[in-house]
Structure formats: structure tokens, C-alpha cells
Amino acid sequence: MVTQVDEIRDALTKVKAMSADRATAMPAGYYTSEDFTDLEAEQVFRKDWVCLGRADEVKEPGDFFTTELIGEQLLVTRGKDEAIRVLSNVCRHRGNMVASGRGKKSRFSCSYHAWTYDLEGQLLAAPLMSEVEGFKTSNFKLPSFKTEVWEGFLFVNLDGNAEPLAPRLSKLMPFIENYDVADRIHGFTEETTWQTNWKCLAENFMEGYHLDVTHPKTLRPLTPTGLCEYVPSDGNFNAYYSYYDPKYPERGPFPPNLTAKEKRCSFMFGVFPNLVVAAAPNVLIFLCLSPNSSNAVNIRWGMSSLPETEGVSDEQRDFMNQVNAEDKLKLETLQKGLQSRYYRSGPLAKQDLEGTIFDMYRYMATRLGSDVALD
Ligand code: FES
Ligand SMILES: [Fe+2]
Secondary structure (H helix, E strand, C coil): CCCHHHHHHHHHHHHHHCCHHHCECCCCHHHHCHHHHHHHHHHHHCCCCEEEEEHHHHCCCCEEEEEEECCEEEEEEECCCCCEEEEECECCCCCCECCCCEEECCEEECCCCCCEEECCCEEEECCCHHHCCCCCHHHCECCEEEEEEECCEEEEECCCCCCCCHHHHCCCHHHHHHHCHHHCEEEEEEEEEECCCHHHHHHHHCCCCCHHHHCCCCCCCCCCHHHEEEECCCCCEEEEEEECCCCCCCCCCCCCCCCHHHHCEEEEEEECCCEEEEECCCEEEEEEEEEEECCEEEEEEEEEECCCCCCCCHHHHHHHHHHHHHHHHHHHHHHHHCCCCCCCCCECCCHHHHHHHHHHHHHHHHHHCCCCCCC
């Protein structure tokens, strides 16, 4: 019997042979199938590098935050040795969550029975357990996952088998290096959930077609649809220039090496699978996405400022909140539309506007096409 997941995987395989100017949208099941979402969790989110946020969210020893990724509870810490660790936030006693929220601590005490761990995840103390024969705290440590920091973004690889990330992104570097992405200073991060598929949001953030219509008062006067310019992908990222309307005032201050052209645009890029970024001259906006279910995306998003400014301004934050609210509205109705049995995939717009979506399809095809052997 051919399942819906088989059909979706076949559709991904067809993408590999499709030319970009004939690209059509993926079938609805790609965005609505719970079984396909489970497959993505196993084959993409456990196996590839997944961005959790900015490394300077845990700037000093003891800084930490917690988050959830495809049902795994994670604890991100900066140790006394200055190293960042991503630990399993699950107590080695009976499995409660060890830490919650974010902040600064020298040790983490599970609130259930007070087993206490250090910043590296080593168990230090466990009340009354000395009365249990053979019990030794040294035998218990929270599992830790492979991490990599690229351009100030913190990535985790759950299964530990991914090749180093930075070499894969070498073709993206010339486009972003003048924006000094690594040096941007963390302003804030928020977590939220929208009722849409994670890929709908990734695609939406990375396409300029919707800007005029979805954001008539916010982005249209700044980065109109007609000024979007596609950047070719090598399969690891997608990107486009979102040029500013010539009437729009300068967005300084500027990183020192930014060219005249780069001063007049936001460079939009996505690192597959889950990070999307807007690198504007004076502010950096990032979203880290992960599926909560087929119909819901967990979002860790935030903004970082240039070192020479006084942090992210209220005005910049309010502006992004407005833009996000506009996108959320469209993406949640999109998800409802995609539940229909009568929807048939339509053609994508030209490359400058939706070529980035096709690039993401191609990435997904390399991970989940029907010609790919899954384990
Ligand atoms: S579950 Fe954490 S101390 Fe018991
Ligand atoms: Fe948008």
C-alpha cells in the first residue's frame, strides 16, 4: 500500500529533476502529515545541525537557558571552563526536568528530589542516596550533545554524527561577512508557538513575494517585493537580497566594511533546516524553528545589535513584533487551507521571489526523497 508519506517522498524526489523555473509548490501533506513530521524529526532534526539561538545568550560561566527540540528537553550552559554545553535537561533519577527558564546558576538542583548537577552535567549530590548500597554520584552525568558555534549562532547535533557545519557554509560567507554577524550583541530571545507547519514559516521568512501584500504598512515601504534579488544556493542555505526602497532613510550605524550596496539592503539567509536570519546593517533578526506537531511550530526568535549601539531599541523590537503578527495571521490561515482535500499545488513565482522555497525543497529532497535510504 502506498502511504501518504510515500507520496510526499516521491514528490520530493521529483523536485530533484525539476527545473527551478518550472517549480511547483509541494503537496499539502508535506505540511500537514503527522507521520511525515515524525520522519522529519528523526531524519532531519536528530541528524543535522539545528540552531538553538545565539551563543552569547550564555555569555558568562553559569549562564543557562532551557528549550525543547522535537520532544527533547535541552539545557544550554556556559561552564567554568567557558565552554558551551548542550545537556539533556532530564534528571538521571526518575526523569524530571532538571532546570527551567533561563538565568545564572552555579549548579542545577532538580526540583523533584533535589539531585544536584554542576554546569557540565555531573551529579554532585543526591539527598539520602548514600543509604542505597553501591550508589556513587560519580556514576551519573546528564548526556551532552555535540555543539558548534558558527557566526555567533549555537547549533546542536543530537545524534552526534553530523560533519562539521562551518565548511558546509563556506559559500554563504562572502555574502554575510561584511555584516559582522558573529560580533552582534544579543538583545533578547523569546519563545512562542504558532499554529503552522515549521516549513511554512521557514519559507515565508525567506520569500519576498508576500512582502507587499502581507506587510503593506511595515515592510512594503522598506523592502518592497519588486526589489528582491535571489542568491543561488549550493544546497546548504538559501538567501536573497531584500533591497530598501530608495526613498527609505539610511539604516545606520553601519559595520565598518559594509559596501554601499550592502548598506541599502537586508541580507536574508536561511541555514537548513531550521535557522532563518535577516541581517540588516544595524540589527540582526533570527528565528530558530522546530516542529511541535505538523500544525504547530516552536519558535525561538530574537534580535542582536551592533556593538557600537546601545542594544536593540524598543522601536526595532516593536517593528518586528508587528511584522511577526502580520506573518502569524497569514501562516495560521495558510495551515487551515492546507488541510483541505481539494487543494492542488500551484506554481511558484519567479526565482527572485520564491526561488528560495525551491532551494529548501531540494534540501529536504536530499534528506527525505524516496530515493534516499532511511535508517
Ligand atoms: S527526578 Fe530529579 S531528583 Fe528525582
Ligand atoms: Fe513576512
